[in-house]
Amino acid sequence: MAVALTKIVDEKPAVSDMLTNEQEVKCPRCGQTYRLGHSDGEWHRVQDWLKLADTAIRKEHDARHEAVTIPLTWKGIKRR
Numbered sequence: 106m107a108v109a110l111t112k113i114v115d116e117k118p119a120v121s122d123m124l125t126n127e128q129e130v131k132c133p134r135c136g137q138t139y140r141l142g143h144s145d146g147e148w149h150r151v152q153d154w155l156k157l158a159d160t161a162i163r164k165e166h167d168a169r170h171e172a173v174t175i176p177l178t179w180k181g182i183k184r185r
Contacts, residue, residue: 107144110158110175112137119173128155132162137170150179 110130111118124142128151131138141158143151154177161175 108147108154108177108179109140109142110161110177111140111142112170112173112175113140118142126151130155130158130162132166132170133159134163134166135170137162137166139175 107124109120109122109124111120111122113119113129118140122142124144126143126145126148128141128143129138130141139158139162141154143154147154157177157179158175161177165172165175
């Protein structure tokens with residue numbers, strides 16, 4: 106599983122990685138932008154990773170978005 110959530114600073118990711126696919130995700134409270142990068146092997150889980158990223162970004166808002174990268178942990182998504 107190769108997925109990274111990296112803060113965007115001056116319109117560029119704060120840390121570069123080799124992940125070729127990306128999605129832009131914003132903090133709903135302040136608009137801070139993050140790059141969700143993922144490998145080709147994660148294409149089928151992108152929607153699940155986006156849900157995890159949204160939750161992680163909201164939690165990171167309370168820490169004032171100080172972290173350059175936010176760790177995401179795959180625990181599986183419970184479907185209803």
